Amino acid sequence: MSGKTTTLYTLSAQAPSAPPEGRHVAPPGTTLTFARAARELRLRRTEFDLAVDLGRIRTVPGEKDGNGGRRVAQEEIERLRADEGFPENVRERVRTLGTQEGAELMGVTTARFTRFARLGLVVPVTFHLNRYRAVVWLYLAEEVQRFATDASNAPLLTGCTPQGLRDQLEAGLDLRPRNWRGRHLRFLLRRTEDPWARAGAMASLLDPHLVAELVPDPYERAHLDRHRPDRPAALLPDSPAARITADVMTAEDPDEIDWLRACLEQEVAAARRHRPAPRPTPSLSPVQPPGAAPRTRRGLHPAAPAPDPARRRRLLRWLGRGRTRPCGPAPRGRHRAAGVSSTAP
Incomplete structure (x- = not known):
């Protein structure tokens, strides 16, 4: 067991300082954030989160929506405070052990405890990396104690490992990551609907x-x-x-x-x-009823119709037929707008 894990375990076993007397108690129906609830229960945040994951502390949906932002009701805080032995009883139920502490609690060697974990007989509840970037698995103390006191496990604790289990271990079986993922998924699903x-x-x-x-x-x-x-x-x-x-x-x-x-x-x-996934909303132009005249950008006056190329060519041919006025032919390029007779300079 690494020194880092031992340090974490020692710190978690220390109780935070008690809140001052005459603390303010929220009225019934109030809900608290996880950080506030952890302080009210005198638990470290890691202890509190594990208690929530294990279902030892009940949570409710947040006030704004029921899809996330879980909170803790004030009634749940008072229920836990009323239990005898608070807060040590809550802390003991979420106490975790590493391989060395678990082996000592079982009365076996660390090698045998590791074999139990690889075979899935004890399931890790969390993990972290030590300073050498090795995975350190942690187990619930009450589950390790339950395994050690179960009479059906006595042959595994004192006798030889059965041949079938030894064959699996020699083949490289290690169920610790998979068992942790399954447990972690249950924790995640418990927190949301x-x-x-x-x-x-x-x-x-x-x-x-x-x-x-x-x-x-x-x-x-x-x-x-x-x-x-x-x-x-x-x-x-x-x-x-x-x-x-x-x-x-x-x-x-x-x-x-x-x-x-x-x-x-x-x-x-x-x-x-x-609830379908949100998508970007395209910018939509105003929908015109069928047959309606096109509108300008501001929608106040009808826009001028688009010029007809064929009509423009006919008009130019009509103007170029040599129509004259008393003062002679009109010079080219001095016409006014279409449909208006040209004038002399």
């Missing part, structure tokens, strides 16, 4: 080129991208850490990809029916 946001959550786990094939319309794809969940903000684009994180967050198994493709197509179809 909007079809576009649900489709964006599924698209976030697929290769962008595959998403472009499944959603060929550029306007729909742009709208889908706006509803993708945010990637870790601390990572610089195209950095090694960002590429490693993208690899973990992108499905790679064929059956996993096929399942996500089918789900994405269904969610995009539902999103189209629910």
